[in-house]
Amino acid sequence: MAVSNYKWIRVVQSVFSHVFLIFVALTCLFPLLWMLRSSLMTNETIFIDKALIPQTLHFNNFYLAWTQGKFGVYFLNSIIYTASAVFAIIVIASLAAYAFSRLQFPGKNFFFYLFLAAMMIPLPGSFVPLVVLMNKLHLANTRIGYILCMINVGLSLSIYILKTFFDKMPSALEDAARIDGCSKLGIWFHVALPLARPAIAVVVIFNTLNIWNEYILATLLLNHEHLMPLQRGLMVYQGAYSVDYPMLMAGLSITAAPVVLVYLFMQKHIIKGLSEGATAG
Amino acid sequence: MKRILPVVLAVFLLAGCSPLIEQKDTITIWHWMTDRQDAFTRLAQQYEQKTGVKVRFELYAPSDIYSRKIVAAAQARALPDIFGILGEKKRLALFVESGFVADLTDEFEKNDALWEKSFFEKALNVNRFEPDNAYKVKPGIYGVPLDVTNIQMLYNEELFVKAGIKEPPETFDQFLENIAVLNRLGIDGFVSGWGENWMIDCFSSIYALNIMGEEKVMATYRGEVSYTDEDWIKVLSLFKTMRDHKALVPGIVTKGNKYAEQDFALGRAAFAFNGSWCVNVYDKMNPALQYKVMLPPRVDPDVPMQIWGGAGSSFVVNQTAGNRQRIIDFLKWLTGKEQQVFLSQETKNLPSNREALSEIPDVLLQFAKAMDITTHPSLWPYNESPLVTEAFCKGIQAIIIGEATPEKVATDVQRLKEREMKRERQ
């Protein structure tokens, strides 16, 4: 009797939680579907046609965005900027976060709180000194200049996230490695980084989205069209006066796809961390 | 994969590092006009074929980021040969004062002012500083207008037929009567992008001119007439009247102009208050839309209505750019008749060159006819401080949502005005 009662409660619980989950999932899916549907329509029908699947599908919008809208060029640039900046952020931030979490040196707290403060104090006016600085360094209108700025943008937040996770991790494995004669750098690379994989996945996901969607600094620092990232293409479609909605939606779909892919790829690492941790622990 | 990635990145970085060979003889132009980039690029190609001079149009959008780019570039002394300045005339004055913008007066006045005469006077005046101007800028012309715009009212012909309205209203009372008829049929009356301050500013200032005349408006800006004056209360009360008569579409105070345009294009409102660029916008959203242009209805039936208008966008020349003559030659070519007709046909904007009028699309002509009765803050001897204007527009929003009375808004704005006057004197 008691067992069947218990089971009954479980069933009700799971039905409730599924209804809830599905409801939230639908609210998340709806805008995506709407965006995809709108990207296949024309400007005239987009707000009149209420059907979820339009009668005639204009796949041409994607082709036009890629060629005329120059999304092909921007796409490559965005990949270069995002990949190099995220890679650099992971290396630089995890080194620093590891030091803040595990190593001892005078001024450690000072530097850590400095980074924390930087994460908290946004400087909306900083674009003026930044542009002046980049011009003085001859880094204005160069890829490397923009990438350096993007590394800086993601750095403090990443250090903070990684340090929190390093602090949370047991240090038994690192102790063992030290006893085996592994150098500090070796421990960081061979022991700490693999263990922090879920955290690194989170940092990659965060920074990828941030850098991928950045356009203010890109507009301020870059001049030439062939250096511009994807967001620039989107800005052109939402012009000062008129908005070309279907093309904008096609552009947004193209833009969203890689970020979603990165997430799908990275979230596996978040999950993997679980199963490995379970077997190792 | 992990080993390849750094190598690939290094290659990309090196490619990015290599110094960009900047051709010295290329004319570089920065602008924010997303709808015109294609047409500009084609004109640049034509020009290069014709003269061998390379011209590069660089587009930066949206316009507020463009403004930031100009500000930052000015501080870094990295402005291009030609650029545009957005915002009130005060900003143009600041750029001129600081030596970033070249005085073009001599060029305009050469050969019996041949170039000057080719433009609509109002368009050129937007970039002109008169002797003894309030900005204390050396008198002269500092910019080249590229197109003109004006802001009027539009009405939906189909909805008019449905409601049995034969003629567009001429006075404000007729307008309210029409609204009542439309409302009875369940049709909303009036839409405009009043989620944007400048659209409110535009509407309220043309009615201020209609109610009290330019002299009194300027006196208010100088601080000699109070905003609590009965005429200003009358201006503010217009919005209350429109609210009380349910003339405004729901949510008008949070509608950006793009959303307002959508409403009118889809027939959700019978009247709209919008600028000449709307021709292009409505055509893209709903080509079947039947509408006509009308002047905003007068409050004082004896005073003719003035509307906002003038240069839509202008280019200025960098004071420190080398080879000034080459730059001027290009601007002269760009504002020549043929190029202006081309721009107008491609982008459905009103040309700044008056000779180009003969060959522009019909709907635009309706707008063009009103260029003679346009006015604009840039043409006035005095401008209100942007802080006060902002407070005034926000106050109007408060009236529309029934949060404040016209009297209260007037008192608040006047208090701010006095504070600003005090600061300016310091």
Next chain:
Amino acid sequence: MRVASVKNPSAVNIKDLFGNYLFILPAVLIFSLFYVYPFFEIFYLSLYEWNGISTTRHFIGLGNFFEIMQDKVWWMSVWHAAYITLIALTFQNALAFALALSCDRDIRMRRFYRFVFYLPPVLSEVVVGLIWRWILSASMQGGEPVGLLNYFLTKAHLYHLMRDWLSDPRTALTSIAIVHSWKGFGWGFIILLAGLQTIDRQLYEAARVDGASSLSILKNITIPMMVPVFIMVMILTILGSMQVFVLVLSMVGQGLVYHTEVPVTRILDSMIGTSRFGYACAQGIVFGGILVVGSFILHKFSKKVRQE
């Protein structure tokens, strides 16, 4: 942390110390050039009355800061951001945690959920603004509400609840806060999920063998182990919500009177709109100070909680 404290500090020799500094050197270098330098420039500019363009600046000392103290609209905008943050801290984070907990378990379709919950953060504000403006719209066409919410309210005969959601001062800010929370919960979801994943499964097994209910496992194992992650999510929520503005712009344009002003829109307005760059810099610094103090209080509070 623990290792270091075990170690005898005197055993750290100079070479070792130098090596430790090398770990933070690249971060500090980039940071000094691209953050510390602009920071001091901004601080310097905040002491001037400057329009952002002129070659001359007028030194006014702390004048801008005194003005901010009396700037009613500015403090109202701070309060609005705080209100959005409060809703995000409670509603958004509760939602994120509930969903992370569900996806941490062995439920059906959890791969699908994990994918879907990250969609709102990925979506552009443009799409979010368009869709939510449509949902919350008060427009009418042919006697029927265009907005989905009002449409359902008419169908349910709840006419008294219908309103102009985004243009009514009573509902505008809350609507924005809810959309913001909806758009943002995916962030918290990912971090919390990653945090849950690092909890040793054997702890759960052992508790279950001991006959603990799911609720007591949650209370006695999961939540205590998640405290550092909670703090992090809360700090990130505060930072993200206080700085909200793109969403505000896409939902209510320049704003409903002053009811939807947030600090960043005020700063941008001073910077370009009213040409008061020095004042904007001062606003930025005051705003940064508020964020640091807020996060610091949370940090202290969390330490207290952890000790208890």
